[in-house]
Amino acid sequence: MWSWVAHRVTGVLIFFFLFVHVLDTALVRVSPEDYDKVVATYKTPIVALLEYGLVAAILFHALNGLRVIAVDFWSKGPRYQKQMLWSVVGLWLVLMLGAIYPVLGHAARELFGS
Template sequence: MAHRVTGVLIFFFLFVHVLDTALVRVSPEAYDEVVATYKTPLVAVLEYGLVAAILFHALNGLRVIAVDFWSKGARYQKHMLWTVMAVWVVLMLGAMYPVLGHAAREVFGS
């Protein structure tokens, strides 16, 4: 279920991204205003959520491929899920500063 949800969330992000990028052809001033709103702490948290969704979707997709194409995949499905979760947590901890660092500096000053 989480794999489907993250897939839908990533799709909606890509849809909005294409729309806001296309806005530069219609009105560069409006595009600049939209991009300025992306530099807020709230959007930084949403970006971190996007990173979380993409990482989980990618890692879990590899697990699904292994279950489908590896003869022992079904037997080790639960182990692979826990491995995916562990790798995901480590990668999310590593992504915390690069993604949220500028938002923390803006909120707390630096």
Template sequence: MWSWVAHRVTGVLIFFFLFVHVLDTALVRVSPEAYDDVVATYKTPLVAVLEYGLVAAILFHALNGLRVIAVDFWAKGPRYQKQMLWTVLGLWIVLMVGAIYPVLGHAAREVFGS
């Protein structure tokens, strides 16, 4: 049940990110200077943490989506759905640990000055 809720929540979060992304990219046609100002605000540590959250949402949504497909289209899917969920969560954690430095590394260098 919670994986169902998390799948819907991550889907909505990804949709809102895409909506904002289209809007800020379209801003370049209206005013390149305003676009540059908006992009400059994206280079803050807070936005880096939000970016890490976006990576978390996309990864979970993608992996859980594959699990949902397996449950729906594989004859033995419903029998193994709990094991597949734990596999998805384990893989998600491993990938999120691997994404810490690439996503948050530049923010840490900015904050700590290395």
């Protein structure tokens, strides 16, 4: 049940990111100065944290989507649903822990100095 909810929530978050991304990219044609201001706000440490959240949402959504495909198209999928879910969560945690330094390292240096 919770994987179903998390899959929908991450899908909605990714959709809203893409919507905002298309709008801010279109801004370059309307007002290049305003576009530059928007891009400058993207270089703040707070946005780096949001980017880490975006990476987390995309990664979970992708891994859980593969699990859903396996459950739907593999004859033994429903029998191994719980094990596959824990595998998805474990792999997601390992990959997210591995992404902490590359993604958040710059933000930490900006906030706390070198």
